[in-house]
Amino acid sequence: MSTDALWYLARGSGVVSLILFTVVVALGIGTRSGRGFAGMNRLAVASVHRAASLLALVFLVIHVSTLLFDPYAQLGLVDVVVPFGSGHRPFWVGLGTLALDLALAVAITSLLRERIGLRAWRAVHWLAYAMWPIALAHGIGSGSDRSTGWMLAIDALCVLTVLAVAVSTHPAFRDTETPSTTPQLVTTRGEQR
Amino acid sequence: MSRPLIIDWTACEGRGLCADLLPELIGQDKWGYPQSRSGRTVLVPPELERPARKAVHLCPRLALRLEADAKTRVTG
Numbered sequence: 678m679s680t681d682a683l684w685y686l687a688r689g690s691g692v693v694s695l696i697l698f699t700v701v702v703a704l705g706i707g708t709r710s711g712r713g714f715a716g717m718n719r720l721a722v723a724s725v726h727r728a729a730s731l732l733a734l735v736f737l738v739i740h741v742s743t744l745l746f747d748p749y750a751q752l753g754l755v756d757v758v759v760p761f762g763s764g765h766r767p768f769w770v771g772l773g774t775l776a777l778d779l780a781l782a783v784a785i786t787s788l789l790r791e792r793i794g795l796r797a798w799r800a801v802h803w804l805a806y807a808m809w810p811i812a813l814a815h816g817i818g819s820g821s822d823r824s825t826g827w828m829l830a831i832d833a834l835c836v837l838t839v840l841a842v843a844v845s846t847h848p849a850f851r852d853t854e855t856p857s858t859t860p861q862l863v864t865t866r867g868e869q870r
Numbered sequence: 871m872s873r874p875l876i877i878d879w880t881a882c883e884g885r886g887l888c889a890d891l892l893p894e895l896i897g898q899d900k901w902g903y904p905q906s907r908s909g910r911t912v913l914v915p916p917e918l919e920r921p922a923r924k925a926v927h928l929c930p931r932l933a934l935r936l937e938a939d940a941k942t943r944v945t946g
């Protein structure tokens with residue numbers, strides 16, 4: 678493969694990965710309402726959240742492995758795991774490394790959820806809220822496309838998507854007909870002992 | 871043959887995902903909490919074991935447990 682093709686693949690997979698992670702985070706936030714979301718029932722939201730996150734990781738792996746072979750990025754194997762040491766734009770590339778580490782931590786603990794328990798899983802899963810803005814910043818700061826209009830438009834759309842979901846599913850905006858939080862007094866059901 | 875699906879009521883937040891997966895066995899009360907269709911412990915027949923396992927994996931609160939079937943279960 679020519680280095681140009683590699684470069685396009687690296688950029689393209691990075692952008693696709695960011696879009697997918699945006700969808701994953703939006704669904705993660707949307708699912709907290711405890712109801713369906715965007716026309717999907719709970720089951721669909723949970724399944725798509727999971728599947729899209731694994732797909733996003735696949736694109737992330739493509740993104741990083743193509744960059745390993747890109748002569749301009751000057752990325753070493755260590756830079757993939759340890760942030761802020763790369764020769765090329767160390768800070769912005771380092772943010773990408775950090776996002777990768779966090780994404781892996783979030784995904785791996787999710788797949789081992791039953792083994793590690795709810796508390797530990799939740800604690801790690803919250804890192805997703807750090808991971809996504811870091812990935813976004815990484816794209817803006819280190820991408821070769823950063824100054825192009827279409828890339829800025831994609832970034833803006835990602836931010837708007839997550840904000841829109843966060844606001845629209847927030848309990849404060851919920852109609853009062855449906856319970857907003859866990860009812861405290863409904864544990865006395867007669868059935869199912 | 872059927873395996874009991876146990877719901878941990880202290881963990882369950884009534885997210886309704888299990889009802890989406892096992893509509894044959896589980897309905898929802900008006901707060902969204904799962905409700906056994908039989909009125910007793912949810913018993914999962916072999917043909918529904920796949921969706922039942924999926925519910926156990928996907929329950930956001932890890933509130934579901936699929937037990938060994940009544941015959942092989944050690945009681946005590």
Ligand code: HEM
Binds near residue numbers: 703705711885
């Ligand atoms: C690296 C990829 C992932 C990201 C960025 C991500 C992001 C998120 C976010 C932002 C939330 C909302 C958290 C909250 O405020 O409570 C969430 C919730 C959740 N995620 Fe993920 N997630 C990822 C992978 C996964 C995977 C692989 C699973 C597989 C089981 C999973 C299962 C869940 C569940 C069960 C919830 C909680 C739903 C609830 O509380 O009702 N996530 N995720």
Ligand code: SF4
Binds near residue numbers: 887928929932933
């Ligand atoms: S999926 Fe889990 S939290 Fe949701 S209703 Fe069923 S048992 Fe409760």
